[in-house]
Amino acid sequence: MAPIREKSQLMSASEIDRTLVRLAHEILEKTQDLHRLAFIGIRRRGVPLAIRLAEKIKSLEGLTVPVGFLDINLYRDDLSTVSEKPVHNATEINFPVTGKDIILMDDVLYTGRTIRAALDALFDKGRPARVQLLVLIDRGWRELPIEARYVGRMVQTSANEIIEVKFQEVDQMEKVLLVERT
Numbered sequence: 001m002a003p004i005r006e007k008s009q010l011m012s013a014s015e016i017d018r019t020l021v022r023l024a025h026e027i028l029e030k031t032q033d034l035h036r037l038a039f040i041g042i043r044r045r046g047v048p049l050a051i052r053l054a055e056k057i058k059s060l061e062g063l064t065v066p067v068g069f070l071d072i073n074l075y076r077d078d079l080s081t082v083s084e085k086p087v088h089n090a091t092e093i094n095f096p097v098t099g100k101d102i103i104l105m106d107d108v109l110y111t112g113r114t115i116r117a118a119l120d121a122l123f124d125k126g127r128p129a130r131v132q133l134l135v136l137i138d139r140g141w142r143e144l145p146i147e148a149r150y151v152g153r154m155v156q157t158s159a160n161e162i163i164e165v166k167f168q169e170v171d172q173m174e175k176v177l178l179v180e181r182t
Helices: 013-030 046-061 113-123
Strands: 004-011 037-042 067-070 101-109 130-138 150-154 161-166 175-181
Touching: 004 013, 004 161, 013 046, 013 130, 013 150, 013 175, 037 046, 037 113, 046 067, 046 101, 046 130, 067 113, 101 113, 101 161, 113 130, 130 161
Parallel strands: 037 067, 037 101, 101 130, 130 150
Antiparallel strands: 004 175, 161 175
């Protein structure tokens, strides 16, 4: 992998938290039946997003939103180029997805291929009434016709730039960085 250098910090821990509060309010405003709502985080960094947003909605509305975790590694269209033995983390969805209004969550939306794989994995679990997408960062450069309904921040990037989201639960730090391949 090419060496990278940090260009700038796009979000601090407090900015991430404020963004999640705003996203929780947007979800509440745009959801007709909160009792059909469920969150599914795409492993790895979609998981903390789903958990945190469920906690924020519980504190705002007193409603417990079911949260599941989705591993998409075996659904990737580039599986043969990623590794000979892909790491498979368990999918954990302990509620029926059929008939639910699912909000699928990931940290960064880029080409759309991760989301396509997540949809394939999700529909193997059942038939939701509706699936929407929430991302912390939308950086553009789509290769597939996929769009997020809920976006924390839009960040225009060049082809040699990368967005790195760091969450305390995964990385032991909390920030969003713009880095560049050198």
